[in-house]
Amino acid sequence: MGVQTGRPSEPITIAVVGCGQRGNAYARYTLREPAKCRIVAIAEPRSKTRALFASQYGVDSSLSFHKASAETIQTVGKRLADAVLIAVQDHMHAELVGAFAAQGYDILCEKPMATSIEHCLQIEAAVKKADIIFGMGHVLRYSPYTRAITDVVRSGQLGQLVNAQHIEPVGHWHFAHSYVRGSWSKEAESSFSLMTKSCHDIDILCHWLSPDTPVHVSSFGGLQHFRKSSKPAEAGDATRCLDCTYEAQCPYSAKKVYLDRVASGQVGWPASPLVDGIPDIENITNALQNGPYGKCVYESDNDVCDHQVVNIQYASGATVSFTMIAYTTLICQRQTRLHFTHGEVTGDMNTFTVTDFRTGQKTVHRPPSEGGGHGGGDLGLMRTFVEAVRTRQQELLGTDVTDVLKSHLAVFAAEHSRKTRTVVDCVEFENAARSGS
Structure with missing residues (x-):
């Protein structure tokens, strides 16, 4: 290879x-x-x-x-x-x-x-x-936390996995940064938010259920709040946060999200994407005065969903429920419940609890954090990729390009369901995709 x-x-x-x-x-x-x-x-x-x-x-x-x-x-x-x-x-x-x-x-x-x-x-x-x-870059697979849960799933110690409930709390200002003001705000210029934000959530759910495969998908959602009709009356005609008298009360204030952070010495994300080079008061102020990140979230030209639910039925009869929601205090700290025939797993990306129904025993797992993004998933993916390249073993990554494609097709199927208000047959959807029809 x-x-x-x-x-x-x-x-x-x-x-x-x-x-x-x-x-x-x-x-x-x-x-x-x-x-x-x-x-x-x-x-x-x-x-x-x-x-x-x-x-x-x-x-x-x-x-x-x-x-x-x-x-x-x-x-x-x-x-x-x-x-x-x-x-x-x-x-x-x-x-x-x-x-x-x-x-x-x-x-x-x-x-x-x-x-x-x-x-x-x-x-x-x-x-x-x-x-x-x-x-x-499905980094959720590679964090110590997720690997530990995967080990529990694969061990069969809790019986068959029958249902998974998984929520991605994007974070209110994070969503405004990336999906209202940022590069992923318009579907025509990027893609729909379920794909750009949550494709690795659908992937990890498919990974846990594998080798079981999705057979039916349904989805609902929309753009609920980040639009002009939701603009507070107190904001008046202001189109930029730095010109707005309501700014101090607004949870989506660009001044709070970017300028105040830089003023306190926080020059990394989310301020860093706004400028070429190191953020400072002058260049961030200029970006907020002239660029998209300084615009009022109710005056932006965004069009992607700010909330969405996805339901998946698998060939075995197992079911999955996934929710992506913008309006949270947590920033991407996924909440997960996995229900098995003989137990359950509940987790929050830091710790997870395994309950065995047969013994009544509850075990709390606290996988070590390696630092870096996604609970160590960024580092875990790089470590695994480098080793796969060194040894010429694709299987170390736990996936291949066709497996990656299949989880993406589940995301495309979910969005097709949302737009058409239909339940999508996954096999028919993939066959149509591969035939170009």
């Missing part, structure tokens, strides 16, 4: 395409484990962000590119690294995966796989043709 990497003792070399928040989240693993992997090339259009990333990770300036494409690779005349980490905007994934797969790179692609079924199918074909190691 793919191209061999050289001596096993040598670190895996990585090219990073997209040096923003997600690119950094994965790249930090190379600083923790320099003997296992190192970044040797980057591509990023923002000059200051590119320079900061290159400096932090010790990348030679001659291998720091304004953009990444097949043309860049051909210009250099050889592969730059063993693997590529793709962390650009979602709609660009298919083009880049296709180009880099054709050059023989192993690939770790940020979620979602792509923003259309057609592009997902193109990625599956490209990866299979190239016979490369392929990882997907």
